[in-house]
Amino acid sequence: MKQEMRTTDFLDRAVDLYGDVTGVVAHDGTEYTYDEVNDRVNRLAHALVDSGVEQGDRVALLAPNTHYFIEALYATNKLGAVFVPLNYRLATGEYEYILNDCEAGTLIADYDYAEKVEPIRDEIPAETFVGYRADEIAGDDWRDYEAFIDGRSAAEPDRPDISEDDDASINYTSGTTGDPKGVVRTHRTEHWHALVLNQHMEIRDDDTYLWTLPMFHCNGWGHTYAITGTGGTHVCQRTFDAQGVFDRVREDDVTFMCGAPTVLNNLIAYAEEHADVETTGDRDVRIATAGSAPATATIETVEDEFGWRIIHIYGLTETAPIITTSNSPRRLAQRGRELKVKQGFGTLCTDVRVVDEDGEDVPRDGATIGEIVVRGNQVMDRYLNKPDATEEAFNDRVEGYFHTGDLATIDEDGMIAIQDRKKDIIISGGENISSIEVEDILYDHPDVLKAAVIPVPSEQWGETPKALVVPKDDADLDEEGVVSFVGEHLASYKKPTSVDFVDDLPETATGKVQKYELREEYWDDEARKVGQQ
Structure with a gap:
């Protein structure tokens, strides 16, 4: 039988099976069980409905890694609305373009970042402005987040008939033509993405996941869904801080986190300056890394001195992002750590190819360079308001495959190594x-x-x-x-x-x-x- 895939399935499962388990630890240490998380999600959903949010509307969020980021995501999706997480590192003019492009009618902003959108409030379509700790935001008419949800019903909101093909989120990525592109992800693509993560990141219900990776990055590489649905615990760190990472790893007994190689290097630098730093709690730690290949020396330090296991993955916002991984104990035993600097082979049920200018597969010799193209259930639906860019992205060299613009080799084991970029x-x-x-x-x-x-x-x-x-x-x-x-x-x-x-x-x-x-x-x-x- 066919069962519709919806992003709401993940929180529903967590509440059903792990309602009494600590689901989220806020940055200040406040703990919320999954029952409590769901109550707050429902209260926010009712508040959004009362402010006029309907199915298909866009709700934008400008915030670091916080408990209320997770609440806003699930509240929006329960209503069949579309979640638009914003990169908190952008400039005011960039927010103006994005918020107009997605036509967000509601904006929720953190007290540290609301000042970036305050000057453009009259230039964007949003009519509802909600601020977390609004009393710390300079500007008028910011409705305080806690006051916004206070007194609302914790009962489940009326859920519309949501199809797996309905839009769930829009994630903006840098466009090669200058303007950011809105990557539209459906309930199905987000759902499938989380399932792929569970398989290749080895996520379990006793995992404690530390948010060092920005949640806005493709909804935190999908871990907002995967950790929740599996029943793990989210530990929120507003923004990356090396000391804070080691403190939380030890105090919260963290088992899993993600970060680009620059995060690894910053952690290494901190550890070198603080020789007595404790790098683990009572349990083993693994960390997924992407963005660029980690150097062999970085891998050796993290694995040998920290005692953490590195999982190297590759993908793009358009691909959810994970489409390859070097997490292969079998190949690692055969080839050693040099394997971990490669982007890896295709994830489960993902068709990844390296093709030449004519769209033909390059030889698996580890030397011939071609473009990475991919087909899979986790790949985006389309670029928002950009039909020509969408058509080109899926049909440039090979019809029906998303073209990454990354140039790579592929070896006899199907392991991909990026060599250059076609895109700017x-x-x-x-x-x-x-x-x-x-x-x-x-x-x-x-x-x-x-x-x-x-x-x-x-x-x-x-x-x-x-x-x-x-x-x-x-x-x-x-x-x-x-x-x-x-x-x-x-x-x-x-x-x-x-x-x-x-x-x-x-x-x-x-x-x-x-x-x-x-x-x-x-x-x-x-x-x-x-x-x-």
Whole structure:
């Protein structure tokens, strides 16, 4: 028989089987059982209904890793509305674009980040503004979150008829054309994603999961669903803090967490400065990492000195994100730790291929480079309001496969290793940066004639954006001024970390900058043309 797959299934199961279990530990240490989590979710759902939220409406959330992030996600989905988590590191102008693009009628914001949207309130469609600890938010008409849900019924709200093909969430990712793209994920894709995670992340009902990975990243790589449905415990850490990680690992007996290689490196640096730091509680710890390949030295330190087990995964916001993993005890026994720097092979029921320009599979020789394409139930439905981009993404080289834009090799065991990128995306410390988006800002500078932004290697971040700028005649430009100009318009992590002033840029006959030629100079000594930490 066919059973509709809905995101609400995960909290429903947790309440049914683990209602008395601690489901969420807030940043301040407050504990909520799954029954208590569900009560708060229902109260928020009733409050949203009373404020006018209906099925299909978009509810946006701007918040770090908090208990109320989880509450907002499930309350929104119970109503058949669409959850839109926002990256709290963006700039005000970026929020204006996103909130207009998704037409969010409700915005819930954390006290630390609400100031970023306060200046654009009259420019966006939202009519309901809810602030967590609203008394700490500068601005009028922010309804306090706790007051918003206080006194509401904890009974289940009336749930509409939700199809598995209905939109569940919209996650924004950096677009290669500059504007962010809204990745639309249905109840089915989110549901399937969580099931894949459970299999390959080995999630169990006695797991204690520490939120070091931002929840807004593809709904926390799906762990908002997977941990909940399995009956594990969420431990919230608002934002990454190395000391806080080690404290919570020890005090809450954490067994599982996620983080980009830059998180691993920051933890290593902290441990080196604090030789007596305790890295585990009473139980073993595993950590999933993605964004770029961890360096072998990083793996050795984390596994040998911390006593944690690394699981390397790969994916994109469009793919939920996990589509490959190197978590293979069988292959690890055969090949050793070098396996863990590879992105890995396809996850369960996921068709991952590496194809050439004609869409034909490249040889499994570990040397021939092609583009990674993927087909699976966890892959996105579409890009919001971008039918042409959707059509191209699914049909560029191979019809019906999502084209990642990542160039890789595949070996005899089906293990994929990324070598380069086809798209103009820089992945710095796990964050996607559109080089074209940064270039568009640079071209707005009155003294810039031409500009190109490329990734360059970085020991700290894997790779980082560099700007190559051709100044106009008699221009008075310096590196600090260029970087500052970008920072006035974009999130700080998108700013170039260095600027080179050049006489000209290499271009094709049609005027397109040959970035590959520019990158060669900076990646000449690297085995891959992508960052590795």
